Amino acid sequence: MKIFFAPMEGITDGILRQTHHRLFGSVDVYGLPFHKLTRSMSLLTREKRDIAPEENEGLSVLPQALTRDPQQLTAWMDHVKSCGYSRADLNLGCPSPTVTRRGRGSGMLRDLPALRVFLDRLFSDPLAVALSVKTRIGYESPEEWPEILGMLADYPFAHVTIHVRTAREQYTGGIHPEAFDLALRRGLPHPVYNGDLRTPEDVRALLARCPGTEAVMIGRGLLADPALARRIRGGAPAGTEELRAWYTALYEGWCGRFQATIALGRIKKLMEWPAGNDIKKARLLRRAGDIESCIAAVLG
Numbered sequence: 001m002k003i004f005f006a007p008m009e010g011i012t013d014g015i016l017r018q019t020h021h022r023l024f025g026s027v028d029v030y031g032l033p034f035h036k037l038t039r040s041m042s043l044l045t046r047e048k049r050d051i052a053p054e055e056n057e058g059l060s061v062l063p064q065a066l067t068r069d070p071q072q073l074t075a076w077m078d079h080v081k082s083c084g085y086s087r088a089d090l091n092l093g094c095p096s097p098t099v100t101r102r103g104r105g106s107g108m109l110r111d112l113p114a115l116r117v118f119l120d121r122l123f124s125d126p127l128a129v130a131l132s133v134k135t136r137i138g139y140e141s142p143e144e145w146p147e148i149l150g151m152l153a154d155y156p157f158a159h160v161t162i163h164v165r166t167a168r169e170q171y172t173g174g175i176h177p178e179a180f181d182l183a184l185r186r187g188l189p190h191p192v193y194n195g196d197l198r199t200p201e202d203v204r205a206l207l208a209r210c211p212g213t214e215a216v217m218i219g220r221g222l223l224a225d226p227a228l229a230r231r232i233r234g235g236a237p238a239g240t241e242e243l244r245a246w247y248t249a250l251y252e253g254w255c256g257r258f259q260a261t262i263a264l265g266r267i268k269k270l271m272e273w274p275a276g277n278d279i280k281k282a283r284l285l286r287r288a289g290d291i292e293s294c295i296a297a298v299l300g
Contacts, residue, residue, distance in 0.1 A: 007219070077128040092105065227242070
């Protein structure tokens with residue numbers, strides 16, 4: 001089974017990807033935070049850096065784009081190919097209101113006829129790279145999923161990553177694993193499961209329910225436990241010194257790229273996940289003024 005590391009803007013940059021790969025490994029593909037495509041096709045400095053081959057040396061990565069314009073996406077895929085990559089991903093999953101109200105990300109799921117026109121135009125000519133798609137199971141309701149599923153099955157996507165929530169549900173509340181069951185029963189090629197995989201037990205439960213699962217995408221679970229992919233494959237949990245080395249290496253890497261205050265803000269944002277719902281850890285983390293205090297807050 002393949003394991004994808006889901007991207008998170010402002011956290012899972014090249015420094016985190018390379019550090020995770022070096023210290024923990026066991027991830028097959030690292031997703032790149034999405035590029036917000038514009039008419040001028042001018043990428044932000046951080047977007048150019050993120051997709052640069054030297055930023056991802058030795059890694060298997062999946063570039064991702066956010067757009068509602070098929071010509072923009074086609075031009076961007078040409079750029080992806082020029083960077084030496086053979087695959088890319090279309091984001092139909094981002095539920096952020098700032099994205100969806102512009103009809104992008106999961107906002108495209110509100111108008112399925114328009115989405116079909118978009119996909120028809122996109123696939124009317126051969127693509128420069130293999131294209132996959134990440135989607136929600138609906139905008140308002142899971143009842144939208146059968147129609148969305150049927151539409152996506154009409155196009156030659158390399159794989160379809162299914163976050164088993166609607167756009168309205170964001171990242172909280174219940175999940176709908178039956179939506180993934182339906183994708184398997186319908187024979188959707190190469191579906192990838194995404195949604196609330198936090199422990200090896202969660203993955204085993206998924207495989208027991210859906211034995212045909214070929215791949216999973218994990219985001220917050222890997223931020224909370226960087227050894228999760230290794231544990232899923234039968235390896236050891238992360239020890240205290242290993243976690244200390246992880247956080248220290250990330251902080252030092254970010255200090256080399258950003259101002260120290262920005263690096264500290266990034267590490268504190270990341271550490272919110274291992275702190276979880278522990279009120280004491282969260283309070284100590286908020287008050288921490290240096291990397292050692294942050295580590296002590298989370299690891300004790």
